[in-house]
Amino acid sequence: MRAGQTRTAWILVIPFLVVFTAFFIVPLGYSAYLSMFTSKLVGGEVFSGFDNYTRALHDPAFWAGMRRVVIFLLVQVPIMLGFSIALALALDSGRVRGGRVVRMLIFVPYAVPSVVATLMWGYLYGVDNGLITQLFDKAGLDAPNLLSEHTVLGSTMNIVCWEFIGYNMIVLYAALRTIPNEIYEAAEVDGAGQWRIALRIKLPALRPAILLTVIFSIIGSFQLFNEPNLLFNIAPDAVGTDFTPNLYAYNVAFKNQEINYAAAIAFLLGMVIMIVSFAVQIAANRKGRPA
Amino acid sequence: MRRLRTSAMAAGALALSVTLVAAGCGSSKDTDKPAASKAVSQAEIDAAMDTPTTLDFWTWVPIKDEIKLFEQKYPKIKVNVINNADASQQYVKLRAALKARKGVPDVAQIGYDRIPSFTQTKSLLDLTPYGGANLKSQYVEGIWSQVEQNGGVWAIPQDSGPVATLYRNDIFKKAGVESPKTWANFGAAAQKIKSQTGAYITNLPGNDMPQLLAYFSQAGASPFSYDGKQTVGVSVDSEIPQKVVGYWQDLISKGLVSTDPDFTDAWYQGLSRGKYASWLTAAWGPVFLQGTAKNTSGKWSVAGLPQWAAGQNVSANWGGSSDAVMAGSQHPIQAYMLAKFINGDPASTLKLANDQFLFPTTKATLADPKFTDAKAPFYGGQQVNKFFADVTGTVAQNQQWLPFMDYANSSFDETLGKAISDHGDLKAALTAWQKKLVDYAKQQGFTVK
Structure with a gap:
């Protein structure tokens, strides 16, 4: 019996393993292999060990991008998740009229491709004739340049918030719906108001879902690519080729044609993401343990 | 941010797989x-x-x-x-x-x-x-x-792409200036245009290396060379380019020239709303402008590039x-x-x-x-094609290229281009660009002359 079960298990798992190996392990291994070489226009490819990694660790462009995504992570993620949690709680409280429609409306931006979203916001931000500038002009105020070198990170945060508040809200809202009604009833019997229920029952119950969205958001922040890549076309002087590490790796590979170096940058980035994600997870688990 | 559903490991892998596609299998030196x-x-x-x-x-x-x-x-x-x-x-x-x-x-x-x-x-x-x-x-x-x-x-x-000047004849007229024959005149005209009409005489984008290279070429510089084998020459930080960027630095610091990145939405609007009184552009420019700034039809004229010395007639290719x-x-x-x-x-x-x-x-x-013989109503009936055909004969024949212009372009954006956008020190940026180009060339195995 047992042997048969094991065999069935293997048969069921094999398709996954094949795909996983072909599209994940092999490319990953090949990238690691590539990152150990240096390709020169004159002289071709030579093995160079960890040279590319040393170079990346001393590359100010790589660190500038890292710094930007860390700021992004520390500022944008709390704002976005704060809104998502608040909205999920509000919708779940059942006190919002037309809750279903509101839920849809908040979620819709997630359905808009990030390319379209960025282009749309790019027009709104437009320095000379964008909608925001026009509104400021109408009000007789000096319009801020939302696409300058100093503001573009904030502008990007805004776009990403707009895109993902709805998505995270849905994740959290779904988690809230799984809380059994009896608990609420018991709380009400005990005389707890809606605020108290939200603070004492719903938020603690949301912990795993919040952690999930936090991890997703950390990964998303480090991988920021689409938005800056598109904003580059709208404001090339504000968004450099190294705005985020991902964008930098892309430009190094395809504009500078240094594929090996790009592989090393990508690997470093992947490692940083892993470390940060694990650290957050471990920290959260430790705190979550009952005292 | 789209790829939220991936695990931490996948994060690295995704970025990597991008590079993989291009890497293919091994190098292809021989064909x-x-x-x-x-x-x-x-x-x-x-x-x-x-x-x-x-x-x-x-x-x-x-x-x-x-x-x-x-x-x-x-x-x-x-x-x-x-x-x-x-x-x-x-x-x-x-x-x-x-x-x-x-x-x-x-x-x-x-x-x-x-x-x-x-x-x-x-x-x-x-x-x-x-x-x-x-x-x-x-x-x-x-x-x-x-x-x-x-x-x-x-x-x-x-x-x-022989280069000439497309200018707003109405703005020039209002400011009481003719299309400038020399770069010295151009600076003086810029002053008048700014004070009389509020427009910038032109825009110097910080994201357009080819335009700058055309200016260098017109002034007589050929900052790049390549012998087809292993030797490249890089001299962007030399006398003539320094003179050219010094000239623009002066106009930028006086607020007479804007520095918007070109071929962006804001720039298109700048062209159609008369923010820039002229566009120094190549022969592919007129038709492009016609499509971009339709509302200004008839207000544009074409003239030659300003010259570094009176009586000269030198253009460049872009x-x-x-x-x-x-x-x-x-x-x-x-x-x-x-x-x-x-x-x-x-x-x-x-x-x-x-x-x-x-x-x-x-x-x-x-x-x-x-x-x-085609007459363009957008340019007040001027024979724009004929004009540029004549410019073709005056193009400086000194332009050469490096075997890595992609890098030249991206490093331009980071150095000289950035200095233009930020109204920084253009000459220092030229030095920085030179260094980047030389470093890259050496790193790629070239001998730098």
Whole structure:
């Protein structure tokens, strides 16, 4: 019996393993292999060990991008998740009229491709004739340049918030719906108001879902690519080729044609993401343990 | 942020897989081509053109009608046109295909400035044995020198970009200035235009290396060189470029020239709302402007570039492209004939000029009344084509390129370009750019002269 079960298990798992190996392990291994070489226009490819990694660790462009995504992570993620949690709680409280429609409306931006979203916001931000500038002009105020070198990170945060508040809200809202009604009833019997229920029952119950969205958001922040890549076309002087590490790796590979170096940058980035994600997870688990 | 559903490990993998696609399998330094080393005879050409063949042709120009002409003349040959969105996309795809040694087209459109980067990797076919060198006399001299270098003919010229000034005659009139003959006049006119009308005389973008290179070229500099082998020359931090950026620095610091990035939404609007009183641009500019700033029809005129010394008449080239035969093509003769026909046949070149608005490179089309006599209402009925055809003869023939213009471009954006946008120290930025270029060249194994 047992042997048969094991065999069935293997048969069921094999398709996954094949795909996983072909599209994940092999490319990953090949990238690691590539990152150990240096390709020169004159002289071709030579093995160079960890040279590319040393170079990346001393590359100010790589660190500038890292710094930007860390700021992004520390500022944008709390704002976005704060809104998502608040909205999920509000919708779940059942006190919002037309809750279903509101839920849809908040979620819709997630359905808009990030390319379209960025282009749309790019027009709104437009320095000379964008909608925001026009509104400021109408009000007789000096319009801020939302696409300058100093503001573009904030502008990007805004776009990403707009895109993902709805998505995270849905994740959290779904988690809230799984809380059994009896608990609420018991709380009400005990005389707890809606605020108290939200603070004492719903938020603690949301912990795993919040952690999930936090991890997703950390990964998303480090991988920021689409938005800056598109904003580059709208404001090339504000968004450099190294705005985020991902964008930098892309430009190094395809504009500078240094594929090996790009592989090393990508690997470093992947490692940083892993470390940060694990650290957050471990920290959260430790705190979550009952005292 | 889209890829939220991936795990932490996948994060790295995703970024990596991007690079993988391009990396393909191993490097492709040598090419296995059926290329001819001795001259191909007319009989061989005739035979080839009578053999049913399909050619892949990559271009960013909507070129169907010209292809039709070719296919009518050579009914056995079918051309499969693949349109890429723009030049930079085409180069990225082409390099990826070359590395993978798969899906490389027979013929590809390539800008003059990128030809050395493709000859350096031995990716282009020398057209000399096919008769390429004999075409020289049909083309404008300065342009031909862009495709025939280091002992080979690497492409057939398609279009060029002699530079002149498009200016708003109404704004100039209001400020009481004529179109400036010298750069000194240009500075004085800038002052008047700013104080009388509030407009900037022009815009100097921080994201357009080719424009700056055209200014350098006009002033007599050739900051780049390449011997076709392992030696490059880089002298962007030298006397003439310093003089040029010093000149612009002065105008920028006085607030007379704006520094908006070009070919962006804000810049298009700037053109149509009269934020800039002129655009110093190449021959491909007039039609582009016509489409971008429709509402200003009739208010524009064309004049030559301001000169560094009174009485001079020197222009420069900005942009332009050619059609090259890829070294790996299995049908080199047919591919050569396609490049030659598209850019040499009088009917095809006239169509390219009048329908696709590619500024001609053949002497015949440049003198063809069907091209030159066109009057443009947008420019108050001026014969813009004729004007630029005349400028063609005054283009400085000093432009050379590095075999890594992609890097030159991105490092320009980070140094000189950034300094322009930030109104920083342009001369220091020139030094920084020089250093980056030299470092990169050495790192890539070149000897820097």
